[in-house]
């Protein structure tokens with residue numbers, strides 16, 4: 344089976360992890376701060392906070408922005424469930440903003456309408472979480488303007504997106520947001536096995552997320568009457584154990600060396616696909632002119648009259664590990680219990696009906712892409 348996504352691990356990565364195993368620290372050593380400095384340098388941001396998953400990063404990002412009971416958080420229905428769940432962990436209410444039919448990214452004109460309506464009702468969101476689907480950046484300029492106009496905070500879910508750029512600035516630089524979140528799961532652009540991070544330019548938010556990832560416990564800035572007690576530590580908030588291990592961070596530091604090449608390779612493969620798909624008259628989700636995509640996913644859009652299930656099955660039978668990204672979150676049974684129903688976000692649902700994710704990862708060869716596109720020919724020939 345040609346897998347839809349796959350990590351790239353070389354001997355250098357293996358050596359980096361083994362050397363940590365032989366060192367004094369398996370956790371809470373020098374590798375995590377080193378990984379954070381690589382990330383902040385690369386993304387041109389002031390602070391990076393590494394954690395054990397993007398899900399954890401989304402959770403502490405929401406908490407750091409003060410999301411709690413009675414607050415509203417809006418995100419995209421075309422995402423992995425974690426983007427929405429993070430708000431629920433904080434006791435907040437979640438709602439969704441419908442997407443653009445051609446990109447699956449949050450539709451800023453829909454957001455504008457929804458904000459105007461929410462303002463009239465006094466129900467404005469505290470935080471909006473755009474998701475850069477497939478590694479293609481959302482219209483962040485419009486979003487940032489709305490954030491100023493309606494006074495909400497922005498967390499970018501850039502799980503698909505490390506190595507991408509938007510209007511000349513790296514994703515993660517937080518030029519148009521308060522916090523950006525990355526995932527380092529093995530199917531993503533670079534990996535730490537499990538792992539994630541949040542970046543920000545705001546010192547207070549960074550400090551708050553650092554506290555929350557480790558039980559809310561600190562040895563910094565203790566009360567003066569304890570300053571001579573070497574054993575003393577202090578719990579200042581209700582935090583979690585969301586720490587990244589030294590093994591993961593060392594793998595991440597090593598993976599960073601390849602990031603630019605991996606994203607370049609993804610772009611080369613995506614261009615190759617694009618040429619063939621265009622010749623076959625098959626639409627696909629493509630980045631806007633103002634962004635350089637990380638090309639996490641190649642999502643094709645089938646013509647409306649074609650049955651997605653039969654195409655999907657046919658491709659799997661041809662040993663092509665196709666997938667679907669994503670089932671709209673509001674149609675999940677758990678979200679049904681919260682009151683959402685089919686029909687709530689019609690564009691997301693129409694998008695979902697038409698999509699199939701083709702394999703795309705740096706180790707694929709042109710010949711495999713030729714084979715995949717050959718198998719797609721029947722779509723246009725009937």
Ligand SMILES: *Cc1c(COP(=O)(O)O)cnc(C)c1O
Pocket residue numbers: 395396397398399422423425426474500502503525526527528537538539
């Ligand atoms: C993968 C992913 C997540 C969750 O990442 P983890 O690191 O597995 O917690 C969140 N949002 C999106 C859009 C993702 O693709």
